[in-house]
Amino acid sequence: MQPHALQVFRAVAEHGSITAAARTLRYTQSAVSRQIAALEAETGAILFDRLPRGVALTEQGRCLLGHAEAVLDRLDAARRDLAALRELTAGRLRVGAFPTAVAALVPRALATFRSAHPGVALSLVEGLTPGLLERLLAGDADVAVLSAASDQPLDDERFDLHHLVDEVLLVAVPRTHRLAHRRTVRLRELADDAFIAGSADAEKTLLRATLPADFRPRIDIVAAEWTGKLGCVAAGLGVALIPALAVRAAPPDLALLRLHPDDASVRRVFAATVAGRSRPPAVHRFLDHLDTAAAGLGLPDHPSGSGVTPGNTN
Amino acid sequence: MQPHALQVFRAVAEHGSITAAARTLRYTQSAVSRQIAALEAETGAILFDRLPRGVALTEQGRCLLGHAEAVLDRLDAARRDLAALRELTAGRLRVGAFPTAVAALVPRALATFRSAHPGVALSLVEGLTPGLLERLLAGDADVAVLSAASDQPLDDERFDLHHLVDEVLLVAVPRTHRLAHRRTVRLRELADDAFIAGSADAEKTLLRATLPADFRPRIDIVAAEWTGKLGCVAAGLGVALIPALAVRAAPPDLALLRLHPDDASVRRVFAATVAGRSRPPAVHRFLDHLDTAAAGLGLPDHPSGSGVTPGNTN
DNA sequence: ATCCCGCCATGCTCTCGCGGCATGGCTGGC
DNA sequence: GCCAGCCATGCCGCGAGAGCATGGCGGGAT
Numbered sequence: 001m002q003p004h005a006l007q008v009f010r011a012v013a014e015h016g017s018i019t020a021a022a023r024t025l026r027y028t029q030s031a032v033s034r035q036i037a038a039l040e041a042e043t044g045a046i047l048f049d050r051l052p053r054g055v056a057l058t059e060q061g062r063c064l065l066g067h068a069e070a071v072l073d074r075l076d077a078a079r080r081d082l083a084a085l086r087e088l089t090a091g092r093l094r095v096g097a098f099p100t101a102v103a104a105l106v107p108r109a110l111a112t113f114r115s116a117h118p119g120v121a122l123s124l125v126e127g128l129t130p131g132l133l134e135r136l137l138a139g140d141a142d143v144a145v146l147s148a149a150s151d152q153p154l155d156d157e158r159f160d161l162h163h164l165v166d167e168v169l170l171v172a173v174p175r176t177h178r179l180a181h182r183r184t185v186r187l188r189e190l191a192d193d194a195f196i197a198g199s200a201d202a203e204k205t206l207l208r209a210t211l212p213a214d215f216r217p218r219i220d221i222v223a224a225e226w227t228g229k230l231g232c233v234a235a236g237l238g239v240a241l242i243p244a245l246a247v248r249a250a251p252p253d254l255a256l257l258r259l260h261p262d263d264a265s266v267r268r269v270f271a272a273t274v275a276g277r278s279r280p281p282a283v284h285r286f287l288d289h290l291d292t293a294a295a296g297l298g299l300p301d302h303p304s305g306s307g308v309t310p311g312n313t314n
Numbered sequence: 315m316q317p318h319a320l321q322v323f324r325a326v327a328e329h330g331s332i333t334a335a336a337r338t339l340r341y342t343q344s345a346v347s348r349q350i351a352a353l354e355a356e357t358g359a360i361l362f363d364r365l366p367r368g369v370a371l372t373e374q375g376r377c378l379l380g381h382a383e384a385v386l387d388r389l390d391a392a393r394r395d396l397a398a399l400r401e402l403t404a405g406r407l408r409v410g411a412f413p414t415a416v417a418a419l420v421p422r423a424l425a426t427f428r429s430a431h432p433g434v435a436l437s438l439v440e441g442l443t444p445g446l447l448e449r450l451l452a453g454d455a456d457v458a459v460l461s462a463a464s465d466q467p468l469d470d471e472r473f474d475l476h477h478l479v480d481e482v483l484l485v486a487v488p489r490t491h492r493l494a495h496r497r498t499v500r501l502r503e504l505a506d507d508a509f510i511a512g513s514a515d516a517e518k519t520l521l522r523a524t525l526p527a528d529f530r531p532r533i534d535i536v537a538a539e540w541t542g543k544l545g546c547v548a549a550g551l552g553v554a555l556i557p558a559l560a561v562r563a564a565p566p567d568l569a570l571l572r573l574h575p576d577d578a579s580v581r582r583v584f585a586a587t588v589a590g591r592s593r594p595p596a597v598h599r600f601l602d603h604l605d606t607a608a609a610g611l612g613l614p615d616h617p618s619g620s621g622v623t624p625g626n627t628n
Numbered sequence: 629a630t631c632c633c634g635c636c637a638t639g640c641t642c643t644c645g646c647g648g649c650a651t652g653g654c655t656g657g658c
Numbered sequence: 659g660c661c662a663g664c665c666a667t668g669c670c671g672c673g674a675g676a677g678c679a680t681g682g683c684g685g686g687a688t
Contacts, residue, residue: 001389002316004675019635031676033636038675043396046592050636052684058592060399067392071385075315078381082357085374278360278372318646333664345647347665352646364665366655 001042003075006068008035009047013065017054086281088117093282095124096132096144100167100245101269103226106145109293113286120282133159136274143283145290147267161270162287165294169264170247170256172233172240180255187215187263194220194238196229215263217241230254245269245297269294315356317389320382322349323361327379331368400595402431407596409438410446410458414481414559415583417540420459423607427600434596447473450588457597459604461581475584476601479608483578484561484570486547486554494569501529501577508534508552510543529577531555544568559583559611583608 011021012032022032040047047061057065084090093113097106102124110122125141132144136159147167171185173193179185195217220238223229229240234253247256271290273279279287325335326346336346354361361375371379398404407427411420416438424436439455446458451472461481485499487507493499509531534552537543543554548567561570585604587593593601 001392002318004316017635028677029636030638030678033638034675037637043393044400045396049591051590052635054635059405059594060396063395063399064392067388067395071388071392074381074385074388078315078378078385079357081377081381082359082374085377086358091373276365277363280373331664342648343665344649344667347667348646351666366664368664 001039003072005035005039006072008032009039010065010068010072012036012048012055013057013061015054016056020054084119088282088285089119091119091280091282092121092123093143093280093286094141095122095286096127096135096141096146097124098129098132098146099126100147100243101145102126103246104248105164105245105269105290105293105297108296109286109289112293113289116289117282117285133272136272142273142280143286144272145269146272147269149267158275159272160275161272162290164269164271164290165245165297167267167269168244169259170242170244171259172230172242172251173255173257174233174236174239175253175255176236177239177255179257182257184258184260186260190217190239192218194218196221196223196232196238196240198222198224198226198229315353317386319349319353320386322346323353324379324382324386326350326362326369327371327375329368330370334368398433402596402599403433405433405594405596406435406437407457407594407600408455409436409600410441410449410455410460411438412443412446412460413440414461414557415459416440417560418562419478419559419583419604419607419611422610423600423603426607427603430603431596431599447586450586456587456594457600458586459583460586461583463581472589473586474589475586476604478583478585478604479559479611481581481583482558483573484556484558485573486544486556486565486568486570488547488550488553488568490550491553491569493571496571498572498574500574504531504553506532508532510535510537510546510552510554512536512538512540512543557581 008021008025008027011025012018015021015024018032018036019029022029025032036048043060043064045060045064046058047064048055049058081090095106095110106124110124113120114122125135127135129146129148132141132146133156135141136144145164171179171190173180179189197217197219221232223232226242226246229242230251232238233240234251241259242256244256271287273283322335322339322341325339326332329335329338332346332350333343336343339346350362357374357378359374359378360372361378362369363372395404409420409424420438424438427434428436439449441449443460443462446455446460447470449455450458459478485504487494493503511531511533535546537546540556540560543556544565546552547554548565555573556570558570585601587597
């Protein structure tokens with residue numbers, strides 16, 4: 001009952017002739033004759049009547065033919081489905097990402113991925129690093145984009161980490177600011193500036209880990225969204241800290257300065273998968289899209305990278 | 315993608331372990347490992363994640379598993395169906411028979427066949443020999459019970475003939491008839507008796523071929539049915555010719571005498587199938603039932619058989 | 629009527645697939 | 659730190675299966 005034998009059987013049934021079937025199958029007549037004989041011995045049924053001019057299905061042969069075609073069709077379907085998964089014309093990709101990454105990096109990667117592989121169902125869930133790792137281990141996500149401070153190496157052996165970019169911290173200042181022409185500034189140079197914070201809580205979770213503990217910015221205005229924050233800066237109300245990943249496009253009315261590495265610990269951004277678990281083709285391909293999206297952001301992919309050149313207008 | 319490999323694959327997926335699957339399959343671990351590796355090479359997909367404690371299906375593995383189970387189930391169904399056809403728990407049997415045979419012979423065979431194999435769908439169609447042969451060749455019947463006069467040998471090479479009985483012609487006479495004690499009579503001894511015919515037409519088709527052309531019976535009464543015919547005979551209205559096959563049970567109130575072979579050509583009754591065409595198990599088995607039914611009728615299965623002992627009451 | 633041709637079955641040979649045996653690498657638990 | 663269990667792989671032997679050749683058989687053409 002091997003599919004090979006069933007194919008031969010189907011061909012013989014279609015042609016009504018062993019010799020003709022052998023020709024189209026590129027086999028010798030004897031091989032096909034033996035296959036049929038073996039199938040008849042295995043099933044204990046006479047499948048064909050041997051007529052003087054070829055063969056004809058018996059009732060038992062017709063019975064088997066239906067099953068044989070169903071089996072062969074299903075095997076083809078299996079091959080097609082696996083090929084679709086491999087060729088990324090089907091399947092799904094579940095991405096997890098930390099909040100800053102969903103601003104531009106991951107969406108852009110998803111966009112190019114989707115246009116390249118429209119058949120793959122995409123899902124994106126935002127979360128913090130511990131939760132994302134949890135999802136990965138539980139099998140609820142295929143890949144997670146997460147960040148880790150360089151002094152907190154996230155060396156967990158359970159994950160494979162693919163380095164994407166370094167999340168540098170930028171200082172947004174008005175075009176008219178005295179430091180607007182600088183590429184890099186030190187925190188102490190901003191000691192007298194008014195800072196525009198996000199929410200008090202967000203500022204804590206986002207910046208506390210990266211800024212030196214002794215730096216206490218003077219906070220005048222709280223603006224919950226990055227857009228509002230940058231608007232305040234552009235209006236000359238103060239300066240703001242903003243992770244480079246959160247910048248979607250080069251704002252024309254303000255300057256973005258890199259913070260000196262000694263003042264802010266660089267957080268490395270990774271794509272994480274579960275170690276020892278096979279990367280499905282979709283995940284594998286998505287990492288490429290993440291790489292190009294990261295390169296398109298113009299951020300350094302390693303700590304000694306070049307200057308800040310925010311990404312193109314979207 | 316051989317079913318063997320799919321079985322191994324399913325077992326490994328169920329056990330989550332190559333070693334455990336190998337144990338239940340009575341294989342060595344290495345054989346199963348190779349099967350999985352070969353399947354992965356063939357499909358171009360990684361089917362399992364190798365964990366430190368066994369293996370776990372990947373997404374592609376789950377994709378294949380559904381198809382594999384469907385294929386294996388369908389193969390089992392095919393085997394079951396073929397076995398059912400072979401064991402006669404399913405299928406159909408289409409019987410054709412000439413009119414006299416449907417009186418007792420064929421119905422009895424069908425009855426015992428049905429009680430032995432209730433799963434087989436039976437159909438019976440009555441017809442004359444030429445039509446029955448037509449049906450056989452056209453594939454509209456699986457077996458045909460027909461009769462042929464011994465001088466018209468029906469030696470067609472296209473059919474396989476299985477001899478069942480010889481259709482002797484009986485003479486029904488009242489118990490009080492002067493010949494009631496005889497076992498065999500000559501036609502000329504009945505020259506003065508009144509004959510009870512079936513329809514004029516039936517008498518022609520049925521008897522003209524078997525009786526000598528110069529015999530002109532004196533017909534007083536026409537009774538269309540065998541029952542009525544025999545009733546008239548029992549009432550003393552005359553005598554009647556009746557093929558032995560049409561006698562369902564020994565009638566207590568009349569005597570059945572065999573006609574001398576020289577007076578009536580014996581018609582041989584066969585079960586015919588198409589020559590060179592395989593006999594399905596149902597047909598093969600039905601021939602046995604026909605044989606026992608024929609034996610149960612108590613008629614000679616060859617011209618030199620013993621006397622008339624009509625079948626048991628049904 | 630005879631010959632020939634096409635069809636299917638089968639004995640023989642060889643090759644490759646596949647299973648068993650043994651070993652080696654790896655990881656988690658006592 | 660050792661051991662036990664799991665999986666992968668080199669090696670070997672057997673059997674399934676394909677090709678080659680032959681033979682039987684029946685139908686159609688000459």
